[in-house]
Amino acid sequence: MATPISTADVAHVARLARLALTDEELEQFTGQLAAVLAHAADVEALDTTGVPPTAHPLPIDNVLRDDVVVPCADREEVLAQAPASESGRFRVPRILGEAP
Amino acid sequence: MTANPALDLAAAVRRGERSAVDVLEEHLARVDATEADVHAFNTVLGERARVAAGEVDAAVARGEDPGPLAGVPIALKDNLCTRGIPTTCSSRILEGWQPPYDATVVTRVAAAGAVAVGKTNLDEFAMGSSTENSAFGPTRNPLDLSRVPGGSSGGSAAAVAAGYAPLALGSDTGGSIRQPAALCGVVGVKPTYGVVSRYGLVAFASSLDQVGPFARTVGDAALLFDVIAGHDPADSTSLPGAAPVASARLGEGVEGLRVGLVTELVGAEGLSAEVVAGTRAAADALAAAGAKVDEVSVPATVYGLSAYYLIAPAEASSNLSRYDGVRYGHRAEGAADITEMYVATRSEGFGAEVKRRIMLGTYALSAGYYDAYYGQAQRVRTLIIRDFDAAYQSFDVLLSPTAPGTAFPLGEKTADPLVMYLNDVCTIPSNLAGHPAMSVPWGAGADGLPLGVQILAPALGETVMFQVAAALEAMAPAGPGSSAR
Amino acid sequence: MTAATATEWETVIGLEVHTELCTATKLFCGCANNFGDQPNTNVCPVCLGLPGSLPVLNRMAVEYAMRIGTALHCTVQSSLFHRKNYFYPDMPKDYQISQYDVPINADGWLALPDGRRVGIERAHIEEDTGKSTHVGESGRIHGADYSLVDYNRAGVPLVEIVGRPDLRSSEDARAYVDELRAILVATGASDGKMEEGSLRVDANVSVRRRGAPELGTRCEIKNMNSLRSLGRAIEYEAARQIAILEDGGTISQETRHWDETLGRTSTMRSKEEAYDYRYFPEPDLVPIAPSAEWVKAVADALPPMPADRRAAVAEAAGMAPDADPVVTVVRLDLDPLLNAAVAAGADGELAVKRLANEVAAGLEQASTLDPRAFAAVVGMESRSELTTAQARTVLKELLEHGGDPAAIAKAHGFEAMAAGALSGVIDQVIADNPGEWDRFAAGEDKVQGFLIGKIKAATGGNADLKEASALLRARRG
Numbered sequence A: 001m002a003t004p005i006s007t008a009d010v011a012h013v014a015r016l017a018r019l020a021l022t023d024e025e026l027e028q029f030t031g032q033l034a035a036v037l038a039h040a041a042d043v044e045a046l047d048t049t050g051v052p053p054t055a056h057p058l059p060i061d062n063v064l065r066d067d068v069v070v071p072c073a074d075r076e077e078v079l080a081q082a083p084a085s086e087s088g089r090f091r092v093p094r095i096l097g098e099a100p
Numbered sequence B: 001m002t003a004n005p006a007l008d009l010a011a012a013v014r015r016g017e018r019s020a021v022d023v024l025e026e027h028l029a030r031v032d033a034t035e036a037d038v039h040a041f042n043t044v045l046g047e048r049a050r051v052a053a054g055e056v057d058a059a060v061a062r063g064e065d066p067g068p069l070a071g072v073p074i075a076l077k078d079n080l081c082t083r084g085i086p087t088t089c090s091s092r093i094l095e096g097w098q099p100p101y102d103a104t105v106v107t108r109v110a111a112a113g114a115v116a117v118g119k120t121n122l123d124e125f126a127m128g129s130s131t132e133n134s135a136f137g138p139t140r141n142p143l144d145l146s147r148v149p150g151g152s153s154g155g156s157a158a159a160v161a162a163g164y165a166p167l168a169l170g171s172d173t174g175g176s177i178r179q180p181a182a183l184c185g186v187v188g189v190k191p192t193y194g195v196v197s198r199y200g201l202v203a204f205a206s207s208l209d210q211v212g213p214f215a216r217t218v219g220d221a222a223l224l225f226d227v228i229a230g231h232d233p234a235d236s237t238s239l240p241g242a243a244p245v246a247s248a249r250l251g252e253g254v255e256g257l258r259v260g261l262v263t264e265l266v267g268a269e270g271l272s273a274e275v276v277a278g279t280r281a282a283a284d285a286l287a288a289a290g291a292k293v294d295e296v297s298v299p300a301t302v303y304g305l306s307a308y309y310l311i312a313p314a315e316a317s318s319n320l321s322r323y324d325g326v327r328y329g330h331r332a333e334g335a336a337d338i339t340e341m342y343v344a345t346r347s348e349g350f351g352a353e354v355k356r357r358i359m360l361g362t363y364a365l366s367a368g369y370y371d372a373y374y375g376q377a378q379r380v381r382t383l384i385i386r387d388f389d390a391a392y393q394s395f396d397v398l399l400s401p402t403a404p405g406t407a408f409p410l411g412e413k414t415a416d417p418l419v420m421y422l423n424d425v426c427t428i429p430s431n432l433a434g435h436p437a438m439s440v441p442w443g444a445g446a447d448g449l450p451l452g453v454q455i456l457a458p459a460l461g462e463t464v465m466f467q468v469a470a471a472l473e474a475m476a477p478a479g480p481g482s483s484a485r
Numbered sequence C: 001m002t003a004a005t006a007t008e009w010e011t012v013i014g015l016e017v018h019t020e021l022c023t024a025t026k027l028f029c030g031c032a033n034n035f036g037d038q039p040n041t042n043v044c045p046v047c048l049g050l051p052g053s054l055p056v057l058n059r060m061a062v063e064y065a066m067r068i069g070t071a072l073h074c075t076v077q078s079s080l081f082h083r084k085n086y087f088y089p090d091m092p093k094d095y096q097i098s099q100y101d102v103p104i105n106a107d108g109w110l111a112l113p114d115g116r117r118v119g120i121e122r123a124h125i126e127e128d129t130g131k132s133t134h135v136g137e138s139g140r141i142h143g144a145d146y147s148l149v150d151y152n153r154a155g156v157p158l159v160e161i162v163g164r165p166d167l168r169s170s171e172d173a174r175a176y177v178d179e180l181r182a183i184l185v186a187t188g189a190s191d192g193k194m195e196e197g198s199l200r201v202d203a204n205v206s207v208r209r210r211g212a213p214e215l216g217t218r219c220e221i222k223n224m225n226s227l228r229s230l231g232r233a234i235e236y237e238a239a240r241q242i243a244i245l246e247d248g249g250t251i252s253q254e255t256r257h258w259d260e261t262l263g264r265t266s267t268m269r270s271k272e273e274a275y276d277y278r279y280f281p282e283p284d285l286v287p288i289a290p291s292a293e294w295v296k297a298v299a300d301a302l303p304p305m306p307a308d309r310r311a312a313v314a315e316a317a318g319m320a321p322d323a324d325p326v327v328t329v330v331r332l333d334l335d336p337l338l339n340a341a342v343a344a345g346a347d348g349e350l351a352v353k354r355l356a357n358e359v360a361a362g363l364e365q366a367s368t369l370d371p372r373a374f375a376a377v378v379g380m381e382s383r384s385e386l387t388t389a390q391a392r393t394v395l396k397e398l399l400e401h402g403g404d405p406a407a408i409a410k411a412h413g414f415e416a417m418a419a420g421a422l423s424g425v426i427d428q429v430i431a432d433n434p435g436e437w438d439r440f441a442a443g444e445d446k447v448q449g450f451l452i453g454k455i456k457a458a459t460g461g462n463a464d465l466k467e468a469s470a471l472l473r474a475r476r477g
Ligand SMILES: [Mg+2]
Pocket: C098, C126, C160
């Protein structure tokens, strides 16, 4: 069984998920996540050697679309939903680093 | 046979005996009368609905057939995209968002002549079993305003139970249609995964989500099912070929059908005695009507809840990343840089349950834990499918309780997430397997509130599932939800 | 770093190349895949990642990916899509749909022109991101006040070709990218334009002492937008790593950014802050399982690859496949002209030389060059009916104005000289220049140039000068 989840784990996960937690929330979430993971211990402990994972409940494959252009969305309609836009683009605060 | 409000209304409108506008006004009047207490809707569509109803009437006047749902008011769960109409998922983060497109199911019901009366409340992003996790306040059970309607499609269930609309659409990821249907005394259906398009359904857990109908009767649910089912090229997981026809064998009885009572689900953690007794009584009734009823073990279903609470949050954590304040919805003010903006926007925009599941799912997918949690849960899913397949070698349908008890008081289960999660113990296995299942009302508990039983069928087994549901409906003991409205 | 220490070290390079595919539409939606349109005009709910939207895979993108895999000798196999989760404003869903542990193409190789094989680990399909413009005094990401995002490129299909660390120098790396680009263009999958960003290269660079069995710690270099900057960046980075190691330091695994103007790499992100991408199978898509028939049809329809074409040209010319003229002829797509000339009986070597020099120099006109006319010129030169200089002149005119080679030659007075006629001219030159002839006959070779000059003048440049010097030497006895 995996080691129980710690507040440090929860803080790390919050960073990954771009969520800020108060100290109180951190404590609370750690306890709640630990409880759910403890409930999942039965699943974790199951011997599933040789059992393939199911990603799709009903197996279908090769769902493909023809390479044909269809009309795009209306830019004004799309940008009207944006919190901020400028010269046809979505405006965002400073980006601190290059994309990974 | 039971009167079917939607079928009867559509028939009357198509024949020109009733006007769609009158039908709509009648329903809007009911909304006016009690919605302040119930809060089934995030948005009520008065004027738009009047226009749509007027068009139905105009079509009839021109001698055209507006379709099988002609003039039938329908309530849409507020996680279905509606063009130019706010679609909030009951979340602050999407407050005010107006999608530039309609969900496929929304297009289909409109094309069949239905008139959308509003967008219904839900647990935020469909995460919950009581509709208390809505950013816009809880929905109350119309049968007892101190109780929850169940969830996450609590607004849709309540809208149908309150008579705001004879039909509603909900979404079911772990029981979110069936459990509120049981708690509100209506019929609720989770179709086979891939039978109803997910295009335009705001994703919670993509491999589990299905859109499905709410109705007051099995016949009405079948009517709506047959309108929304069928292949959609916009959804890669939509099954090719013709969908099963839900209305094909209603009224044919259950003579000779083999019905299995699922041992593990009848004996599941946290079920009330009256729920178990009700389910057994339903099984007995089916036996009395000529079905061959037996108990059957589907062993891996005991792992369903645990597997679900790894898979669904994992997928949700990824699906909900896009709510970042860049392209639509809420953005926090005053952030100095993009990361600050992300964190502030998401921390302000999401409620506690959504954050909890994002955290859980992020953890289950993170480096070092994937195999133990997400990977293992996906293997358990295979075991559940195998065990169901084995059971369906000997049975046409399976039977279980839907929910652990009747509708519970608001606030009763909000303190401990695990207690709330147990609501879905009987409904989750069908989502993991991708199989259809539905809840039909079956009498009432000691508190006078409705009980439901669940019928489970193999993939694409909707026809026989509805057949059995119709038989149960005809034999059901009187319940509060069965009173005509 | 001294020359002596440089030879002690070996540079090890593995390249990751992203290529945009030449599809009409994006990878998962029907928006046009167009470079340079007005911002956010080629967008829809799917490529904007709007709530509720779902991806549907473009058949042509799969086909192009299969072509690339086949051309790179990969196993084309059933594959899955995964989600790669990270937050970035140019990623509409904040995850990228990519292929992870089961790519469509695995385990192939690419042969460099000199025949060395470079392993290809995988060539998988993924979606491109949008583009940010940084607003502020710097105009760059650092120091910008804010940024503007255009999602036209978001969802454009890419194939990422992951090469094994088999390259040993910046020249190797450039040769690899050059060859890969030619292959991609030949498959029709890519336009290969590095300047427009439709071909993007990241380099994993490490160094080790020559003969060391294990690879050193590598750094990933990003942001090189030409072959030249790729070469410079690798050389800078290798030197940087060697200097650190020679100073007794250690290399830390990190991603580094190449600055073209400063000519150096700098830390972008250390391993400690590496992303946790939380890959998991994309539940909105189903597996791609290409049938054996489809795989075969793709292979059968593939045009000859540059290496095959170089082999054919080399054989026709009797040259090595990596000889410069051979490489040039194939790179410039001139081999159809070669084939026409050889079919018409011209000498292959001569034809390749004319193509690699004169035709290559007039490349703009090469497409209008009539293959029969080209074959005729090379044929005349092969049969010594034209001298090399005359053939060049005729070819140049043919490229510029077209026309009939024989007529052009005639108009220039390039009459073929019979051997006897040349002999008569030589007699006359000897008679007119007895002193020079005597010195030449006495073995003074440097006088040959003077005599040849006289022959050339006497024939108006029409003599085959090789032939003339052979005759002069024969006379000397
Ligand atoms: Mg990549």
